[in-house]
Amino acid sequence: MEPEDTSPVGMAGIAAAAGVSVSTVSRALSGVPGVSTAKRAEIRRIARAQGYLADDIGREQNRDARTAGRITAVIPEPDRWVFGSILAGLHDVLTPTGATLTVYQGLSGRERTKLFEATALSRSSDVVVLVPMPHRMPVPDVRRLGVPVVVAGSVVEGVASVGIDDVVVGQQATNSLINGGCTSIVYASSTDHEGTPGNASRRRAEGFESRMQRAGLDPSWQVQVPFGPTAGQVAAEQLLAGERLPDAVFASSDDLASGMMSAFRKAGVRIPEDLSIIGVDDSPIASLMHLTTIAQPARQQGHLAASMALRALQGDPPSEAVTLETRLVIRESTGHPTAR
Numbered sequence: 001m002e003p004e005d006t007s008p009v010g011m012a013g014i015a016a017a018a019g020v021s022v023s024t025v026s027r028a029l030s031g032v033p034g035v036s037t038a039k040r041a042e043i044r045r046i047a048r049a050q051g052y053l054a055d056d057i058g059r060e061q062n063r064d065a066r067t068a069g070r071i072t073a074v075i076p077e078p079d080r081w082v083f084g085s086i087l088a089g090l091h092d093v094l095t096p097t098g099a100t101l102t103v104y105q106g107l108s109g110r111e112r113t114k115l116f117e118a119t120a121l122s123r124s125s126d127v128v129v130l131v132p133m134p135h136r137m138p139v140p141d142v143r144r145l146g147v148p149v150v151v152a153g154s155v156v157e158g159v160a161s162v163g164i165d166d167v168v169v170g171q172q173a174t175n176s177l178i179n180g181g182c183t184s185i186v187y188a189s190s191t192d193h194e195g196t197p198g199n200a201s202r203r204r205a206e207g208f209e210s211r212m213q214r215a216g217l218d219p220s221w222q223v224q225v226p227f228g229p230t231a232g233q234v235a236a237e238q239l240l241a242g243e244r245l246p247d248a249v250f251a252s253s254d255d256l257a258s259g260m261m262s263a264f265r266k267a268g269v270r271i272p273e274d275l276s277i278i279g280v281d282d283s284p285i286a287s288l289m290h291l292t293t294i295a296q297p298a299r300q301q302g303h304l305a306a307s308m309a310l311r312a313l314q315g316d317p318p319s320e321a322v323t324l325e326t327r328l329v330i331r332e333s334t335g336h337p338t339a340r
Contacts, residue, residue, distance in 0.1 A: 017046045069313040070100045072125040074115060076192065077227065078105040081255065081283040082298045086131050086152050089302015090309075097310065122146040127309045132163065135199045148312035152305035153298075154199055155321045160312070162304040162322040164296050166200045169326055170207020172294050173250045173278050176328055178215050181336045182247035182276055185212065187219070188235045188260065189252035190227040197224065201252045204280065208250055221246060232259015240267055245275055248334070254279035254286040254293055261289055261333065272335035282329050290332040297324050 015021055020039065035043070073090060075083045087103065094101050102125070104115060115121055121128065122145050130142075132153030139158050142149045151161035170187075177185050187208045189201040197205075205222065212219035225234045235256065239245060240263075251257035257279030261271055269275055279286060282295030301324065308318045 013050060014043060014046050017050075018043050069126040070102070070124065071127045071129060071309050071313075072102045072104065072121065073129040073131060074104045075131040076106070080253070081285075082153065082253070082281055082296070083131055085283075085298035086302040086305070089299040089304075090129065090152075090306045091302075092299070093303050093306035093310070099310070099313070127312045129305055129309055131305075132199065133159075133161070135196070135202075148309075148317040150305050150308045150312065150318075152301050155323050157321050158319070160308045160318040160320065162301050162308070162324065164301075164326050165323050166203035167207040167210075169280055169294050169296070170204035170209075170250075171211045172207075172326065172328055173204075173280065174208045174211035176278060176292070176330070176334065177248040177250060177276060178211065178217070180248075180276060180334055183217055184221070184246040185217065185248045185250060186221045186223055186239065186246045187250050187252070188223045188225075188256060190225050190231045190235075190256055192227060195226065204252050230259070232256045232261075233263045236260040236263035236267075240264070240269075245269065248276040248278070251277060251279045254281040254283045254289075254291060257291055257293070257333075258285045258289045261291065271333055276334040278334055286329070286331070292331045292334040293329050294326050295329050296326050300324060 018039070020043070071090075071094060073087060075087060078084060078087070090101060125147055127148045127150065128145065130149060130151045133142075133151045133156050139156065142151075142156075142159055149159060151159055151163070153163050155161050155163040155165065174185065185208075187205055189197055189205065191197050191201075209219040223235050223238050225231045225238070232251075232255065235251075236259070239249070249257070249260060251260060257277050261277055264271060264275060264277075271277060277291070279291050279293040280296065281298070282293045285291070286293045304322060304324075311318050
């Protein structure tokens, strides 16, 4: 079933006037093959008449003048290592091609969704790269944009995307702690600007819960704090204020884990003798802090997303969802718990 666009001026209205599907309108307006020359011209004429492509002539002139194309990346917090690394990977591949890369950054999930609702984004872009997929945005809304979309940082079936399996990440981290003799384990994560956990955090929690339950352990001890530079300190203080400490903490990112480690050590908690801790990413801070972590190939995700975007510019938009492998990197922050 084709996605429904209920706005008075939009691709659904253009599709109705042209007697075609919304997906055909999307292909025609984005220059994707599969639409006849006559039908493409008709759809563009209707789009201009409805004000959807008011600058269509200028857009085509600009397209002819370019040797590459216009790619727009939309990311949330640019100071998160994983997002910054993906963005660096995009630059690695796109810069030599001459493609124009515009970056919208520092946007909450709600702001990114609103950005997609504005036709200006599709008019000023030939391809949009989402880093990652906003959790409030269903796949039909992505297809409704009118230009090819690539997702980096999360795997989205039915959309050209590249990421890791965050459920597996949660399972890997939890297994490592259980195999190290830990039985009382806390999952710590942070929320976005609006107090909502991201897709990755939620899926890592699923992996944590499934492995804890499989081992006959209680998965209910979880801590969630707002994202920010003091998130790790806040999470650690919550645990320090309790009646007892857990054997271990599985933190949803290296940034969160390293902040917790600093706060625990300041409070006199020995790591790993009193408490083991594991993070996710294998960012530079993990090596500096001797932090055990689940490594993910963030920059490679940017490389692959850029390659997908270039394919879309060449008229061959990919639709595959690519899942990259993660691996456990053991350092000094985990070990067998001692009697307390």
